[in-house]
Amino acid sequence: MHMDQSRIRNFSIIAHIDHGKSTLADRLLERTGTIPERDMREQLLDEMDLERERGITIKANAVRIDYEARNGERYEFNIIDTPGHVDFSYEVSRSLEACEGALLLVDASQGVEAQTLANAHLAIESGLEVIPVVNKIDLQAADPDRVAGELVNILGGTEDDVVHVSAKSGAGIDELFETIVERLPEPEGFPDSPLRALVFDSYYDTYRGVVALVRVVDGALTEGDRIRLMASGQDLDASEVGIRRPAIERTGRLGSGEVGYLITGVKEIDLIRVGDTVTQAGDPATRPLAGYAEPKPMVFSGLFPTDGDDFERLREALDKLRLNDSSLLYQPETSRALGFGFRVGFLGLLHMEIVRERLEREYDLDLVATAPSVEYRANLVEGSQRIVQSPQDLPDPGSVASIEEPYVKAMIITPAEYIGTVMELVQSKRGEMGEMNYLSTERVELHYLMPLAEIVFDFFDMLKSRTRGYASLDYEPAEYRPSDLVRVDILLNAQSVDAFSTIVHKERAYTYGRGMVHKLRELIPRQLFDVPIQAAIGSRIIARETVKAKRKDVTAKCYGGDITRKRKLLERQKEGKKRMKMVGSVEVPQEAFVAALKIAED
Amino acid sequence: MSEYRSDSAALADLAATWKSAYVHVPFCRRRCPYCDFAIVDESNDGSLDHETYVDALVTEVGMESDFGPLDAVNFGGGTPSRLDPKQLRRVIDALTSRFGLKSDVEMSLEVNPEDWTDEFGRGLSEAGFTRVSVGAQSFDSGVLEALGRLHTVEMIDATVQGLRACGIRSVGIDLIFGHPSETGRSWTRTVEQAMEIGVDHISTYSLTVETGTKLSRDIAAGAPAPDDDVQADRYQQFEEISQSHGFVRYEISNHAKPGQVCRYNLATWSHGEYVAFGIAAHDHRWGVRYRNHQRVERYLEAVATGDRPRLGVEYLSEQEQERDRLMLGLRLAAGTPLTPTARRFAASDAGMAMVEAGILEIGAGRMRVVVPMMTDAVIREALSVSAADC
Numbered sequence: 001m002h003m004d005q006s007r008i009r010n011f012s013i014i015a016h017i018d019h020g021k022s023t024l025a026d027r028l029l030e031r032t033g034t035i036p037e038r039d040m041r042e043q044l045l046d047e048m049d050l051e052r053e054r055g056i057t058i059k060a061n062a063v064r065i066d067y068e069a070r071n072g073e074r075y076e077f078n079i080i081d082t083p084g085h086v087d088f089s090y091e092v093s094r095s096l097e098a099c100e101g102a103l104l105l106v107d108a109s110q111g112v113e114a115q116t117l118a119n120a121h122l123a124i125e126s127g128l129e130v131i132p133v134v135n136k137i138d139l140q141a142a143d144p145d146r147v148a149g150e151l152v153n154i155l156g157g158t159e160d161d162v163v164h165v166s167a168k169s170g171a172g173i174d175e176l177f178e179t180i181v182e183r184l185p186e187p188e189g190f191p192d193s194p195l196r197a198l199v200f201d202s203y204y205d206t207y208r209g210v211v212a213l214v215r216v217v218d219g220a221l222t223e224g225d226r227i228r229l230m231a232s233g234q235d236l237d238a239s240e241v242g243i244r245r246p247a248i249e250r251t252g253r254l255g256s257g258e259v260g261y262l263i264t265g266v267k268e269i270d271l272i273r274v275g276d277t278v279t280q281a282g283d284p285a286t287r288p289l290a291g292y293a294e295p296k297p298m299v300f301s302g303l304f305p306t307d308g309d310d311f312e313r314l315r316e317a318l319d320k321l322r323l324n325d326s327s328l329l330y331q332p333e334t335s336r337a338l339g340f341g342f343r344v345g346f347l348g349l350l351h352m353e354i355v356r357e358r359l360e361r362e363y364d365l366d367l368v369a370t371a372p373s374v375e376y377r378a379n380l381v382e383g384s385q386r387i388v389q390s391p392q393d394l395p396d397p398g399s400v401a402s403i404e405e406p407y408v409k410a411m412i413i414t415p416a417e418y419i420g421t422v423m424e425l426v427q428s429k430r431g432e433m434g435e436m437n438y439l440s441t442e443r444v445e446l447h448y449l450m451p452l453a454e455i456v457f458d459f460f461d462m463l464k465s466r467t468r469g470y471a472s473l474d475y476e477p478a479e480y481r482p483s484d485l486v487r488v489d490i491l492l493n494a495q496s497v498d499a500f501s502t503i504v505h506k507e508r509a510y511t512y513g514r515g516m517v518h519k520l521r522e523l524i525p526r527q528l529f530d531v532p533i534q535a536a537i538g539s540r541i542i543a544r545e546t547v548k549a550k551r552k553d554v555t556a557k558c559y560g561g562d563i564t565r566k567r568k569l570l571e572r573q574k575e576g577k578k579r580m581k582m583v584g585s586v587e588v589p590q591e592a593f594v595a596a597l598k599i600a601e602d
Numbered sequence: 603m604s605e606y607r608s609d610s611a612a613l614a615d616l617a618a619t620w621k622s623a624y625v626h627v628p629f630c631r632r633r634c635p636y637c638d639f640a641i642v643d644e645s646n647d648g649s650l651d652h653e654t655y656v657d658a659l660v661t662e663v664g665m666e667s668d669f670g671p672l673d674a675v676n677f678g679g680g681t682p683s684r685l686d687p688k689q690l691r692r693v694i695d696a697l698t699s700r701f702g703l704k705s706d707v708e709m710s711l712e713v714n715p716e717d718w719t720d721e722f723g724r725g726l727s728e729a730g731f732t733r734v735s736v737g738a739q740s741f742d743s744g745v746l747e748a749l750g751r752l753h754t755v756e757m758i759d760a761t762v763q764g765l766r767a768c769g770i771r772s773v774g775i776d777l778i779f780g781h782p783s784e785t786g787r788s789w790t791r792t793v794e795q796a797m798e799i800g801v802d803h804i805s806t807y808s809l810t811v812e813t814g815t816k817l818s819r820d821i822a823a824g825a826p827a828p829d830d831d832v833q834a835d836r837y838q839q840f841e842e843i844s845q846s847h848g849f850v851r852y853e854i855s856n857h858a859k860p861g862q863v864c865r866y867n868l869a870t871w872s873h874g875e876y877v878a879f880g881i882a883a884h885d886h887r888w889g890v891r892y893r894n895h896q897r898v899e900r901y902l903e904a905v906a907t908g909d910r911p912r913l914g915v916e917y918l919s920e921q922e923q924e925r926d927r928l929m930l931g932l933r934l935a936a937g938t939p940l941t942p943t944a945r946r947f948a949a950s951d952a953g954m955a956m957v958e959a960g961i962l963e964i965g966a967g968r969m970r971v972v973v974p975m976m977t978d979a980v981i982r983e984a985l986s987v988s989a990a991d992c
Contacts, residue, residue, distance in 0.1 A: 528959035551834035553979040
């Protein structure tokens with residue numbers, strides 16, 4: 001049975017971390033009886049352990065709920081849950097493309113955050129109808145009127161358009177349902193045209209292979225159809241079609257305007273990419289849906305197993321993660337200091353952190369990660385351009401005419417009292433100020449153009465600490481610009497340690513080199529010999545410190561014949577040293593490799 | 603024995619064949635703030651009668667199997683001088699009747715200067731002691747106080763002179779260096795005074811912060827901690843002065859004039875066998891290491907019921923014994939023979955790095971640590987290489 005298109009409402013929920021998106025989704029599922037009460041658990045749509053723990057959404061999800069409105073009609077709601085983070089903005093844009101509307105959910109005590117605002121703009125640009133919702137109105141610190149004011153400033157309209165709810169207690173939920181029915185438009189597809197369905201996410205299931213989440217725009221998708229993916233050009237069989245509640249429910253058909261899943265038996269996630277258009281192989285649409293893009297990594301880092309024997313296990317783990325995450329790109333890399341590993345490309349810092357954490361937790365790997373880097377473009381004297389994803393790839397300074405680095409458009413929302421602090425910080429990070437808008441008398445939206453490398457360094461942490469956690473940040477790629485960049489190498493015992501090399505702006509090179517050398521002197525334990533630590537640009541040494549040789553390592557005390565205890569103590573100490581990496585003849589603790597990440601703080 | 607230099611390899615190898623006995627006397631007037639040994643602090647707990655403990659020691663000696671005759675006997679502590687010479691004599695008699703003594707047996711004990719009287723000295727001589735080690739620790743009264751010692755510099759002098767007068771063949775002193783209250787000058791004066799007073803043997807121990815001690819609590823609360831570099835300096839200072847006075851280092855902490863090596867000491871580090879009595883005593887014979895109960899009540903109870911007062915035992919394979927010999931021998935100036943395990947260590951990356959750094963020397967069929975203050979760094983690596991054998 002196909003639902004009348006006029007009674008379908010497809011929407012997503014846009015919210016900042018902790019603003020109550022998952023609780024609201026839980027409440028909607030519960031109110032409509034989609035999930036029997038006994039099966040109810042918190043954060044139902046976030047299936048990954050990591051998502052539940054951190055309270056974030058990494059993978060999109062879609063769930064169908066049925067709602068009987070006050071007008072007596074039954075409606076089909078499809079909630080498309082999207083990752084909120086900037087790293088996944090392409091995924092967010094595809095998810096929004098599958099909707100006609102969005103709920104912009106804001107915490108009544110926190111107000112609008114940069115990430116929410118960025119996604120709201122994205123929703124408006126995609127032509128979605130946005131319903132502003134203030135959540136947690138029952139909290140003591142709630143200031144729903146101020147927050148409603150901010151929302152009106154951003155979206156226009158009046159404060160009467162803002163729906164007030166408490167997802168936790170359920171207050172206002174019924175009004176929200178009715179508002180969705182009244183205000184969100186019905187899908188505009190052509191049921192009789194050739195099939196066009198948007199793949200807005202896909203995941204790997206051990207038993208079913210790749211499961212694609214699709215939104216049918218035109219025509220219908222029916223089980224048994226021979227289908228074609230228009231971007232990849234692949235023809236496949238639609239072996240199973242259905243909806244999610246959120247458990248899979250096989251329906252055999254999805255009509256225009258509907259949201260559901262498609263299984264083809266394919267195991268390779270690359271064949272069914274997010275953003276691709278599904279059509280009938282026998283009666284193909286003439287034009288795909290707009291907006292397909294290849295995932296583009298922005299941040300690169302070397303991942304090396306602490307134990308060199310784990311290299312193959314790391315490869316297998318990356319291969320498995322990639323089954324679910326086509327944006328994860330990696331290639332083998334060899335470091336003199338760290339041995340065999342991979343240079344991995346990530347969508348952003350959160351993506352990097354998540355991948356690392358999953359590798360360590362789900363695959364029980366102990367990893368050393370090198371400082372994240374961005375993709376530079378080196379214009380060589382002889383005229384060609386070289387892509388530089390790792391500092392070691394930067395050609396010899398003599399052969400480089402210029403280096404370009406990626407800039408991003410950054411948006412920062414901060415309480416007005418921190419404007420000065422934020423401006424100062426961004427300026428020190430080579431940011432160029434753009435627009436500034438007051439969201440309310442207390443909160444300001446600042447726009448900047450700044451190098452992505454600075455953000456990747458530790459800008460976000462610094463922004464948070466200098467604004468006592470109140471400022472929020474969002475950014476999107478802007479352009480490549482030539483910059484005065486140099487590679488700073490670190491030498492231990494006169495030997496350059498590739499894993500410590502970093503590309504920095506020339507003006508900051510000296511400070512960076514000095515900071516890094518100082519930090520390493522603190523982190524590297526005293527050895528059998530003096531260990532000079534140097535920072536260098538090419539052959540020019542810009543900073544130097546020395547870890548003096550250890551002079552005493554003995555218990556010069558009689559231990560009363562208790563040889564066993566002494567032996568065990570020494571063996572334990574030796575065990576502890578195994579967590580060190582041998583770099584040439586120098587023992588370097590793991591933390592030293594992370595130090596580069598934190599150096600700018602000092 | 604006098605034909606050997608203190609650091610002679612032949613002497614060290616000979617010592618590996620010696621049989622010794624160790625007797626633990628746990629009593630102390632008061633626990634020193636840096637001490638974590640198994641002792642009875644009589645300022646807190648005077649309930650244990652010395653006679654009862656000596657009875658138990660004698661009973662425990664009687665339980666032992668055949669071993670001996672003994673080359674060396676050592677009374678350690680605690681403070682062995684808390685027992686009177688008659689009590690010490692009873693234990694010696696028990697050891698003699700059970701194991702027998704070599705004609706040139708070394709009979710030694712540790713004496714705290716606070717316990718010294720001439721009568722006590724005469725008693726030691728009558729009991730057959732040939733060697734006494736005086737717990738001097740420092741000749742700087744400020745340092746003595748900082749170390750929490752109850753005796754004075756004058757008492758040290760009186761003890762050493764008194765021991766000479768009683769005809770004790772070998773007189774040694776123990777010193778502790780590297781307390782934060784000690785200066786380079788005060789340490790030099792202490793060492794010079796030790797030279798002047800005329801002793802045959804000196805043990806120098808770097809002040810070590812052990813967990814659970816008052817010292818470690820004070821440091822946690824902000825008191826200055828001993829510094830490794832300073833201690834390395836002090837050690838070097840001692841080496842220079844003592845060598846010019848004819849002392850030869852034969853173990854990290856032990857230095858003797860010719861013919862004045864402490865046999866019990868050398869035997870222990872040479873992987874010799876020893877039988878041990880008293881609380882928390884450690885015994886090493888026939889490839890087995892035993893340790894006794896640490897708590898006095900448990901110890902007395904076991905002995906009273908006719909059980910050996912064992913808290914634990916470790917059986918060592920041939921390879922494990924070889925590993926232990928390597929580990930201990932690296933503490934000796936004479937070094938350790940190049941056994942298969944020692945050779946594998948010498949050929950390992952870690953071993954070669956040690957040689958390159960000038961810490962380890964290999965030659966004449968032996969392996970020697972030549973920077974004694976870095977010995978644990980060497981042993982750690984040697985253990986990890988030998989772990990593969992065990």
